[in-house]
Amino acid sequence: MALFISSCKHQENEYHSITDKIEAKSKDYHGVSVSSEPYFGDIDLIKISEDGQSFLIPERKGNIKSYACTECHTKPLKQMQSKDLKKAHWNISIKHAGANTMNCITCHSSNNMDDLHSLTGSKIDFNKSYKLCSQCHTEQFKDWKGGAHGKQIGGWAPPRASLTCVNCHNPHNPAFSSKWPARFNTQKIKERK
Amino acid sequence: MSDDGKKWFKLNLNSKHKQESSSACGCGKTSGGCNSHQKEDFNEEEFFEAAVDASIGDERKKDGFDQVFDVKMNRRSAFKKLTASLLIGAGAVTTSCSVTTGKDDKEKAQIDWEEQFKGNYKLMTDDEKSGTVDRLVRSYQLRTGKTISMSSKNAAEDVLFGYAFNISKCQGYMDCVSACVEENNQDRNSQMQYIRIHEMDNGKGFNFNEADDNYYHEVPAEGHFYMGTQCFHCDNPPCIEVCPVQATWREDDGLVVVDYDWCVGCRYCMAACPYDGRRFNWSKPEVPEEEMNRNQHYLGNRMRKKGVVEKCTFCVQRSRAGKNPACVEACPTGARVFGNLLDPKSTIRWVLENKKVFRLKEDLGTEPKFWYYMD
Amino acid sequence: MRRLNVFASLVRDSLDIITHGTKKYHLWMAFLTFIMLIGMYCYSIQLEEGLSVTGMTDRVSWGLYISNFTFLVGVAAAAVMLVMPTYVLKDIDFKQAVLIGEGLAVAALIMCLAFVVADMGGPSVLWHMLPGIGVFNFPNSMLTWDVIALNGYLFINISIPFYILFRHYQGKESKKSVYLPGALISVFWAVGIHLVTAFLYQGLQARAFWNNALLGPRFLASAFAAGPALIILVLAIIRTFTEFKIENKVLKKLALVVTIAAQINLIMLVSELFKEFYAPTHHSESAYYLFFGLDGKTALLPWIWTAISMNVIATVILTFHKLRNNLKVLYFACGLLFVAIWIEKGFGLIVPGFIPGPYGKIAEYTPTGIEVGVTLGIWAMGALIFTVLARTAIEIETGKMRYKKKER
Numbered sequence: 001m002a003l004f005i006s007s008c009k010h011q012e013n014e015y016h017s018i019t020d021k022i023e024a025k026s027k028d029y030h031g032v033s034v035s036s037e038p039y040f041g042d043i044d045l046i047k048i049s050e051d052g053q054s055f056l057i058p059e060r061k062g063n064i065k066s067y068a069c070t071e072c073h074t075k076p077l078k079q080m081q082s083k084d085l086k087k088a089h090w091n092i093s094i095k096h097a098g099a100n101t102m103n104c105i106t107c108h109s110s111n112n113m114d115d116l117h118s119l120t121g122s123k124i125d126f127n128k129s130y131k132l133c134s135q136c137h138t139e140q141f142k143d144w145k146g147g148a149h150g151k152q153i154g155g156w157a158p159p160r161a162s163l164t165c166v167n168c169h170n171p172h173n174p175a176f177s178s179k180w181p182a183r184f185n186t187q188k189i190k191e192r193k
Numbered sequence: 194m195s196d197d198g199k200k201w202f203k204l205n206l207n208s209k210h211k212q213e214s215s216s217a218c219g220c221g222k223t224s225g226g227c228n229s230h231q232k233e234d235f236n237e238e239e240f241f242e243a244a245v246d247a248s249i250g251d252e253r254k255k256d257g258f259d260q261v262f263d264v265k266m267n268r269r270s271a272f273k274k275l276t277a278s279l280l281i282g283a284g285a286v287t288t289s290c291s292v293t294t295g296k297d298d299k300e301k302a303q304i305d306w307e308e309q310f311k312g313n314y315k316l317m318t319d320d321e322k323s324g325t326v327d328r329l330v331r332s333y334q335l336r337t338g339k340t341i342s343m344s345s346k347n348a349a350e351d352v353l354f355g356y357a358f359n360i361s362k363c364q365g366y367m368d369c370v371s372a373c374v375e376e377n378n379q380d381r382n383s384q385m386q387y388i389r390i391h392e393m394d395n396g397k398g399f400n401f402n403e404a405d406d407n408y409y410h411e412v413p414a415e416g417h418f419y420m421g422t423q424c425f426h427c428d429n430p431p432c433i434e435v436c437p438v439q440a441t442w443r444e445d446d447g448l449v450v451v452d453y454d455w456c457v458g459c460r461y462c463m464a465a466c467p468y469d470g471r472r473f474n475w476s477k478p479e480v481p482e483e484e485m486n487r488n489q490h491y492l493g494n495r496m497r498k499k500g501v502v503e504k505c506t507f508c509v510q511r512s513r514a515g516k517n518p519a520c521v522e523a524c525p526t527g528a529r530v531f532g533n534l535l536d537p538k539s540t541i542r543w544v545l546e547n548k549k550v551f552r553l554k555e556d557l558g559t560e561p562k563f564w565y566y567m568d
Numbered sequence: 569m570r571r572l573n574v575f576a577s578l579v580r581d582s583l584d585i586i587t588h589g590t591k592k593y594h595l596w597m598a599f600l601t602f603i604m605l606i607g608m609y610c611y612s613i614q615l616e617e618g619l620s621v622t623g624m625t626d627r628v629s630w631g632l633y634i635s636n637f638t639f640l641v642g643v644a645a646a647a648v649m650l651v652m653p654t655y656v657l658k659d660i661d662f663k664q665a666v667l668i669g670e671g672l673a674v675a676a677l678i679m680c681l682a683f684v685v686a687d688m689g690g691p692s693v694l695w696h697m698l699p700g701i702g703v704f705n706f707p708n709s710m711l712t713w714d715v716i717a718l719n720g721y722l723f724i725n726i727s728i729p730f731y732i733l734f735r736h737y738q739g740k741e742s743k744k745s746v747y748l749p750g751a752l753i754s755v756f757w758a759v760g761i762h763l764v765t766a767f768l769y770q771g772l773q774a775r776a777f778w779n780n781a782l783l784g785p786r787f788l789a790s791a792f793a794a795g796p797a798l799i800i801l802v803l804a805i806i807r808t809f810t811e812f813k814i815e816n817k818v819l820k821k822l823a824l825v826v827t828i829a830a831q832i833n834l835i836m837l838v839s840e841l842f843k844e845f846y847a848p849t850h851h852s853e854s855a856y857y858l859f860f861g862l863d864g865k866t867a868l869l870p871w872i873w874t875a876i877s878m879n880v881i882a883t884v885i886l887t888f889h890k891l892r893n894n895l896k897v898l899y900f901a902c903g904l905l906f907v908a909i910w911i912e913k914g915f916g917l918i919v920p921g922f923i924p925g926p927y928g929k930i931a932e933y934t935p936t937g938i939e940v941g942v943t944l945g946i947w948a949m950g951a952l953i954f955t956v957l958a959r960t961a962i963e964i965e966t967g968k969m970r971y972k973k974k975e976r
Contacts, residue, residue, distance in 0.1 A: 029351050038515075148547070316703070383620070436705055469925055500688070
């Protein structure tokens with residue numbers, strides 16, 4: 001009898017489930033002393049706020065090799081597309097949606113190459129290119145804002161910094177492609193012979 | 194697209210060969226800062242060699258098929274490795290004998306004595322904790338002449354660690370497995386791994402029986418999805434109840450940890466774990482000196498002894514410092530989310546509150562703090 | 569002081585006894601010592617290299633050692649089958665046999681402890697388990713319950729026979745008021761050790777094969793078949809080689825105990841098989857592996873089917889009075905039953921618990937030579953301990969060894 005009373009496994013568990021525990025314990029949450037900041041390194045971060053969620057994302061323009069685009073794109077795109085001029089960006093082919101849906105000027109503003117533009121033509125800064133993606137990828141955008149999609153920079157501790165869409169996805173070819181696994185465990189094979 | 198232009202932070206995902214280098218990390222930085230670049234003091238190529246050697250050794254020139262079926266080669270290479278390690282061991286002994294003075298030997302003996310008869314870490318005061326950590330660091334220095342840093346940082350207030358895994362995002366690249374092994378100084382000879390990635394057939398549900406957790410082909414494979422398992426850091430862990438000496442326990446921040454020096458090696462916890470979360474050091478664990486991660490924690494990745502149980506600690510040496518575990522950081526697809534469950538604004542909380550989450554074997558009442566979700 | 573003198577003399581006399589004997593006896597002891605030395609050599613390799621020299625892996629993390637431990641707990645518990653009627657129910661028949669039974673229990677318990685130590689990854693830090701200087705996770709861990717149960721039972725089984733023999737050695741009758749309470753406790757304790765050992769496995773929700781309510785009772789039934797079966801065999805040997813008188817009546821009564829336990833064991837086996845195979849679920853996979861193999865992995869099939877056929881044959885033989893009363897047939901049946909239960913309650917219980925693993929992976933287990941060596945060594949040690957205890961007891965009981973009686 002004593003066995004059953006004394007070996008009751010839940011004696012220290014005052015909560016019915018882990019969700020109850022989280023709820024109860026986070027009521028008087030005061031924040032933590034550790035911070036992610038030391039781990040950001042030399043990345044320039046900018047703060048964004050979307051629907052009440054605000055966090056940091058990497059600055060973009062400084063990392064584009066040939067920004068500002070207007071250094072070459074002095075004229076609107078139509079006037080530059082002539083045969084005599086030296087070709088640039090010839091190696092970029094768009095593997096994003098289909099040709100029916102997208103071409104260069106779906107995102108790039110042909111009149112001002114330093115900026116992107118939305119489907120309805122309003123200006124989008126290169127630093128906030130996620131606004132471009134979120135036009136179609138609404139679900140991913142929602143998940144990214146919350147933190148279910150994408151990756152964090154630094155660590156779990158606040159302040160929150162997340163990679164933005166183009167840090168992982170090449171906007172011209174956004175899909176991840178296949179590769180070989182990083183490891184192969186030969187020991188496991190032996191074990192299961 | 195241009196590879197060297199670095200117009201966007203490229204994740205090196207598009208190569209059709211075996212991964213080029215383990216230094217590709219998902220943090221979006223090309224160098225420095227990010228912790229998967231810690232080993233940059235030796236060049237990329239050396240590092241690549243070392244990493245490949247560590248993971249597949251002599252078999253690297255063969256394809257997956259050969260590796261699986263050419264057992265003779267395996268055994269021979271294993272034997273070679275064994276002889277090599279014996280030689281290294283003998284070398285270490287002779288050098289240590291010739292270099293160390295009598296005073297050092299005395300100190301070593303003193304440390305060994307105190308370590309043999311120290312108490313359970315769980316019950317130690319903070320002073321005692323830092324005492325044993327200092328002894329271990331000193332002992333390592335005396336033995337190898339190299340310094341490590343070891344932490345005895347306690348659980349912080351208002352922290353409860355939780356983990357979420359996106360099964361729609363995981364592509365089975367196993368970068369997490371690799372990062373984990375390197376971060377946590379796991380035995381290279383037995384190829385111990387905390388993480389398993391299960392390749393499941395679409396349309397068959399979570400059928401672990403038919404899943405393959407040791408695939409070696411291009412991934413993601415057509416018609417499959419991937420699901421990772423590791424220690425789930427249960428809130429009601431059956432493993433800690435059964436330990437006869439309380440060598441394993443749940444810390445206040447939710448991490449289920451092992452005091453490797455207190456463990457008697459009865460393996461009752463391994464039998465009690467429903468999630469295959471624990472590993473045993475069947476022989477003396479060995480990590481090549483140059484691959485050793487010197488940023489250690491007493492409860493985490495410090496070197497283990499033979500005959501003790503170890504497990505995933507959510508990289509306690511990292512997580513208690515505010516960083517993400519190595520697996521989270523290494524994941525190129527962002528399938529892994531880690532954070533503080535008590536922080537209402539954390540991403541892990543958002544996942545739990547907004548995604549459809551589930552856990553494995555919930556009916557066992559173990560309350561894992563490891564959730565799965567889908568896009 | 570006088571008692572100490574008596575004790576010293578007892579030790580001296582028994583040392584004298586056990587170092588002298590017939591040629592066969594010396595051969596037997598030399599053989600056991602030789603096996604023990606082999607076992608010790610194997611164990612030294614295991615200490616040096618770690619448990620990697622065994623066949624165990626992260627998948628099947630308990631093997632031959634724990635299997636033997638589990639089985640031997642049963643053998644030890646079975647001593648109660650003799651204790652209960654003799655001391656408590658005043659059944660005179662068993663009186664001579666009971667000392668042998670308790671000696672067997674002591675040997676079995678020491679073997680149990682040896683098997684547990686052999687299975688430990690860090691035997692040098694076993695002191696962590698000692699209450700006081702270590703941490704004893706009581707009552708949470710069933711293993712700590714088992715440690716208490718086994719050591720307590722060992723103490724009881726050493727002290728009662730010791731008291732009786734000590735009195736007889738001095739030519740006195742043993743006082744009932746002294747040993748009866750101990751005997752009563754040991755009756756409950758014996759059931760206790762086996763149930764607790766069963767709970768060790770039964771309490772793991774992770775292993776469906778063990779997490780079943782019948783495990784404990786089946787442990788008891790099989791133990792009460794295998795234990796007395798071994799006692800019958802041992803008594804038979806003692807009867808032939810020594811002057812210790814054991815009547816047929818004793819053997820026959822023991823045979824009845826074995827028969828009933830074996831029958832109950834079979835009924836439970838049928839119930840278990842019905843549950844696993846009439847409506848098989850995900851949780852029946854271990855049973856499938858054990859009885860039919862899984863995914864072409866069939867390492868345990870020959871063992872378990874041998875065990876079951878031996879079990880059934882032995883039970884059938886025992887069930888018929890005519891066959892059971894023929895001593896030769898009885899010995900044969902007891903031998904069959906003992907081996908059958910050793911396989912079933914050892915290998916057949918522990919290994920399938922781990923197969924398939926938590927995620928359905930199958931890594932089969934085959935003990936290595938070193939593991940077998942250590943196991944044989946421990947069995948030899950048990951046999952040696954029992955031989956020593958039994959010889960001393962027999963000499964005292966037959967009146968050959970007495971305090972202040974110089975001639976032997």
